[in-house]
Amino acid sequence: MGIFDLSRRSLLRRLGGLAVTPRVLFGGAAHAQDHAQDHALEAEWLATAGVAGGFAPVVLAPDRTATAVGSGTQRMHWVEPSPDGRTAVAVARRPGTSAVLFDRRAGTVLAEFEPGEGRVFSGHGRFIEGGRRFLAVEIERASGQGIVTRRVVEADFAIEAEWASAGIGPHDMLPVGDALIVANGGIEPHTPEALGAEVAGASVALIDALSGATRAVIALEEDLASLSLRHLAGTPDGLTVLAAQDLLADGVARPLVYAVEEGRLRAFDAPEEEWRGLRTYVGSVAVDASGAYVAAASPRGNRVAVWRRDGRFIGSLTLVDGCGLAPTRAAGQFLATSGLGEVALIGVDDEGVGVIARRQQPMRFDNHATLVLM
Template structure:
């Protein structure tokens, strides 16, 4: 039965009645990461050292996942323009359900739960209308789809639950259609934005990019402990002319754009694949699989701090003052003053993201 948006908003209190198997019962899994293997695509649960706890097959290439805020459960998403999402029990990796995007839609590879855990929000493309939408799924009803909301732009790639219970959406502005695979249909008129939604899904503040960098697609998001939002971008024109790929924003202020010194910035090849703040909030990092490097900045001043080369690196997650990385060669590394290999999975090529579980 289709539920109205008003009912969706009014029923959040019922989430306290949901059965819960908390993260303490999940044991060792600390991260989720999708990978390509010689036998297809799989999703892995990894411990803090990068050792496999479980894995399960995926119908096609995966991208990222959303961890439930209380229950040992997560949803893993297909890579754009995929149409599946897998709900799994993070105690043992058992598949609970498989979701499919509605007809005329595809997922963008990301999603987020509401703070109470009742609803899953998914970033989607209405590819006939060229509009960004946020799908709403009710976990209490077996992940029934009950509504959808405007994303505030075109091409909403990542949605991030914020510490105040609202959400940030990276509207990357790429108008694409599955019939044309990933070809950009609106390069000349792109208007990326960072959109804030309140806890009820209403659009609030929006941050637009300057016209001179309108081709800088906002793709991935992270939030520091003090509330600052970071966003990673991907330049859609000549990589030699790429502007800053990292933006920093505080509500009510203008966005700041920061980059490494020019010679190092060019090595990113116009592409930031993931972003993370360190656990203590003092540093922020972006990765580039095209440039095979991670660059780290001071989260307060935006000053460039360091760069580390890691072949085909993309996945980033926070440690206390450092970062975890995953790459296409199968390695999971700790990045601090040096790069230390924690685990090596030579038969797996890690996809774009590594998603923390125990640190949510």
């Protein structure tokens, strides 16, 4: 664990930890207009961050200036923009018990909803059916078993169906065609449960999006069993990439980025020193607008690494405590954010990777960033 990761976790503790009363997290929707912006926000990306007094969803403008929306006591993690072109949902990270719907133009919180009884959110969710339904990844407190809930947006995100995620400790989930790909992380690295553990028990499950039936479960080979499978990104033409974290810090250079293919996980290629440089931890993964390049960020390793979509390694660069990653609207570009408030624009081609521009913001960004829909 590096000094910058310790700073991030210490900050989270100082800012209030994780509450268990989500209904008052942001003061309720009735007070939303009290905190409206004096002008409409132009959202190019969405993120979450630690801000003065707590945590908040964040709207990032095309010039990469950032505006926080509300403030609460639970650490927000992933932000999912709705296809309606106006709203988005920020989901609290495990063991979070709140998700927040907000207006990304007005900068106001509209509503909140909770996980199912006896469960916590894992930090991720996705809109489906043109924004009429929302899928959330949840974890049973007692057993660690995963649940995917399907919620009706117009019914205040009420649960209409739920299915087993076919694994323990699910973290991220991605709709692909008529299926859902769920990254069941197993034991989460750098938690009390991970002390002394050598097998994460992770898997990738393919679930039918209509019935919830499990179509397939893919596990890593025995020599990679210490990896926790955590984050997903994809392209419209079917590429799905997966990022991992390692329970073990034994000096073995295990691959931490994979392509999800039918019946198997294909490791991306990189020199051993590059895998070691990620310090056993990839906190975010993204694919550029062209679908040609894949980026992975490690706040522990203070770097962003980039590959071609076929898994060929291109290069890496330093970004201290950098974790959030999202494509821009241009081919060969990524937005990256850091726990120290930096927002960087990264450019890549087949020959290398570099920083195009940097901007500092007065907040500490969490693990993810998202490009909004037009």
